[in-house]
Amino acid sequence: MNTLPRLNHAALSSELFKKLADVSLTLARRGHVDAALLHLVDVRASQLNGCSFCLDMHSKQARLHGERELRLYHLAAWRESPLFNARERAALAWTEALTRLAPEGISDALYAEVREQFDEAALSDLTYQVMLINAWNRAGVAFRTLPGSLDKAYGLDKAGLA
Template identity: 35%
Template sequence: MNMRLNYRTANPHVLQALGNLQKASSDTSIDIVLQELIKIRVSQINGCAFCLDMHAKDLMKHGDYLNHIVLLNAWREATIYTERQRAALALAEAVTLISEQGVPDDVYAEARKHFDEKEFMELILAINTINGWNRVAISTGLFPGCFSQPENAKA
């Protein structure tokens, strides 16, 4: 399997812009576990295997979160997520699928119960950032392990 193109070398300006967005998204008050849960959930919705693989591994570096990863697609029924995590995941889903119904008032209200204005905007930034990365990865044909293959590492 080959990726379509190496986004890292195809246009360094675009890579730098995405990197700046990622840096801003990571440099927030939102805890790293929640950031990774958002990245994984959004990547599930978008069907981005490359990002799912990366962020599941990243989350596991912060502790034993295997159950959180396995149950994330059914987070509404799983009792292991905090109310704060649930509010963020609902917001992540609504923003990712924004063309379906926007961000419903109840989703916004629940998120605001757990996140102040600054944190809410940090969540929006994190959600939009991973949506952007998913679209880059899917469009360019990235897949788990693609940069380990010699023919792709040179591209």
């Protein structure tokens, strides 16, 4: 498989890229969902979507923000792992359901499970986070953005995972 980058979408659509980045920053600052959980959501969606750039970036961000390596290793099998609490499990289930929408949509059972863990504002923000990471993943996969190519610009080289 050819893994060479196709084009620089950030430069070619710079205004759109900036607006999407602004929405991402706004969500991160709102505080309805803690940053550690948002990193797990970003990593899990990126795993599902096969976006190596985003998987690389968000794993490094998670580590820089104190996430344990073992939890990152277990993320692909979070249902079987004892390392995630009920809130994290609900967020990961919501992430998977929104990332891979079933023909029947989102079940009432899943919605009820997630609502037990998140108030309305937090659930709305969590949903937007999943929407955003899926948008970023689609650009990363479509244009084959190179993993690690923006580490220095984003300070991710400090994660020591190169």
